[in-house]
Amino acid sequence: MAASSVCASCLRALRQQARTQLPAPAPRTAFKPTAQRQHLLPHRALSTSPRALNEQHRSPTASTTPTPPPPPSSSTNPPSNAPLSSSSPSTPAGFDTLATTLRDSTAPLLRQTTEPYIAYGSTATLFRACAAQCSYTIPALLASPPQPPPKNAAEEDVGVGEGWWVTPKPNGGLGLDVTFNTWAQVVMLHMYLLTVRLRCFPAVHAPIWHQNLLDHFFYAAEDRMAVWHGMSARSVRNKYLKDLWLQWRGLLLSYDEGLVKGDAVLAAAVWRNVFRAQEGEGVVGDVGTVVGYMRRELGMLGGMSDLEVSEGRVVFGRPEGVGRLVGRESAWMRRSFVAEDFKGVEGK
Amino acid sequence: MSRQQLTQHYTRILTRWPVDLLRPEERSFQHLLRQRIQSPPTDSAVGGKEVNAAYLLLDNTFTKQFPLPQSLMKPASNPNHYTDLARELEEAPSRTWFGNFAKRVKNMVRFK
Numbered sequence: 001m002a003a004s005s006v007c008a009s010c011l012r013a014l015r016q017q018a019r020t021q022l023p024a025p026a027p028r029t030a031f032k033p034t035a036q037r038q039h040l041l042p043h044r045a046l047s048t049s050p051r052a053l054n055e056q057h058r059s060p061t062a063s064t065t066p067t068p069p070p071p072p073s074s075s076t077n078p079p080s081n082a083p084l085s086s087s088s089p090s091t092p093a094g095f096d097t098l099a100t101t102l103r104d105s106t107a108p109l110l111r112q113t114t115e116p117y118i119a120y121g122s123t124a125t126l127f128r129a130c131a132a133q134c135s136y137t138i139p140a141l142l143a144s145p146p147q148p149p150p151k152n153a154a155e156e157d158v159g160v161g162e163g164w165w166v167t168p169k170p171n172g173g174l175g176l177d178v179t180f181n182t183w184a185q186v187v188m189l190h191m192y193l194l195t196v197r198l199r200c201f202p203a204v205h206a207p208i209w210h211q212n213l214l215d216h217f218f219y220a221a222e223d224r225m226a227v228w229h230g231m232s233a234r235s236v237r238n239k240y241l242k243d244l245w246l247q248w249r250g251l252l253l254s255y256d257e258g259l260v261k262g263d264a265v266l267a268a269a270v271w272r273n274v275f276r277a278q279e280g281e282g283v284v285g286d287v288g289t290v291v292g293y294m295r296r297e298l299g300m301l302g303g304m305s306d307l308e309v310s311e312g313r314v315v316f317g318r319p320e321g322v323g324r325l326v327g328r329e330s331a332w333m334r335r336s337f338v339a340e341d342f343k344g345v346e347g348k
Numbered sequence: 349m350s351r352q353q354l355t356q357h358y359t360r361i362l363t364r365w366p367v368d369l370l371r372p373e374e375r376s377f378q379h380l381l382r383q384r385i386q387s388p389p390t391d392s393a394v395g396g397k398e399v400n401a402a403y404l405l406l407d408n409t410f411t412k413q414f415p416l417p418q419s420l421m422k423p424a425s426n427p428n429h430y431t432d433l434a435r436e437l438e439e440a441p442s443r444t445w446f447g448n449f450a451k452r453v454k455n456m457v458r459f460k
Contacts, residue, residue: 197420199424199425199426199429200420200423200424200425201424201425202425203425203426205425206423206424206425206426207425253433256429256430257433257437259421259430260430260433261366261434262366262408262411263405263406263407263408263410263411264365264366264405264406265366265368267377267405268366268368268377271377271380272371272375277374277375277380279384281389281391282389282394283398284380284398284399284401284402285394285397285398285400287405288401288402288404288405289401291410292414295410295411295413295414295416298416298420299414299415301420302416302419302420303417325409325410326401326404327400330400330403330404330407330409331403332360332403332406333396333399333400333403337356337360340363341356341363341364342356342359342360342363343363344359344362344364344365344378344381345359345382345385
């Protein structure tokens with residue numbers, strides 16, 4: 001007799017499978033506008049409304065007092081409370097006007113009702129951009145029969161990865177160990193860049209966006225632990241997730257400190273986090289590459305508008321180009337040494 | 349570049365690298381630099397690239413090359429975020445146990 005409920009592992013496997021087989025999601029809009037309805041919806045995407053954002057930037061007090069929803073700015077759109085005689089039969093008449101009214105309202109309570117849903121969807125796209133930088137599988141588990149995964153010196157499972165960060169150095173990559181910790185650090189680094197950009201959202205919305213981005217990361221991390229590292233016990237996964245949370249908070253602080261105090265401090269933070277404070281050969285050069293990449297991407301994100309970021313249209317650049325920047329000779333290489341330069345080793 | 353020159357470069361970098369009071373000694377960059385001074389890398393090309401990268405970082409080369417807009421350093425959701433952080437990082441290492449305790453108690457209640 002078939003079981004009436006699906007076990008958690010099968011459910012996860014089905015979900016993974018379904019996720020890989022689904023086509024890329026369509027651009028996010030609250031409702032799919034059919035041809036006949038398209039002219040009735042005001043032109044906006046699933047995002048923090050740019051008009052309201054601009055209004056908030058220009059007059060911070062406008063959002064504090066509730067005002068009736070403004071009439072649509074475009075002259076081609078009818079007033080939002082006009083009856084929709086040509087709405088498709090599947091959507092109840094007037095339902096999409098209600099959602100549109102909620103979305104475009106300048107009343108804070110109505111905007112905030114819809115913000116978490118929009119943030120959830122857009123941060124999923126943003127997180128996918130982060131996770132695309134580095135991914136790995138453990139082929140031993142896919143063999144028949146499944147073999148125990150190979151371990152490195154620190155007893156971590158080692159996989160086969162793709163992405164510049166885990167590509168071996170002879171092939172032009174950074175050559176990091178292909179472990180869960182590396183994956184987490186690389187993804188958290190990119191999430192940090194997005195976090196800095198999301199701080200520029202209005203104060204009432206920024207925490208929602210930060211929280212949703214983090215949620216996506218922790219869902220993915222727990223998924224990875226269960227699927228690729230055999231942690232079927234929730235208590236074990238929770239223990240590692242709590243540790244991952246501490247790592248995230250420490251990373252936020254360290255990288256922010258590096259932003260404030262300069263490249264050297266940011267380099268030390270990257271060395272401690274991404275490179276696990278190891279003294280590998282040529283590690284300082286690699287750290288320099290990562291720092292250059294971070295600052296380049298931050299500059300790129302800083303130049304994007306709030307609308308673009310809230311629609312999830314972020315594409316990270318390629319880290320390979322930064323290698324040339326680190327290869328430029330510094331003026332210090334040819335400068336002669338003075339007595340002051342050797343004070344660092346005195347008294348030790 | 350000879351071993352002696354490499355060692356001199358690493359020493360200069362060690363003298364100028366900013367000190368970190370918040371992290372333990374084993375996790376400080378100075379620890380790495382001291383190890384390099386004691387045993388410089390055998391491949392002088394690798395050592396030269398390392399030293400060059402360290403100098404570029406000391407000079408804030410990437411900060412100057414990719415300047416960040418003011419909107420990013422004074423974020424709309426909290427314009428004082430980075431200034432508050434800088435002040436806290438400065439004060440934290442020298443705060444006494446009681447100072448930490450008092451701050452934690454004060455932060456339990458936040459007035460809007």
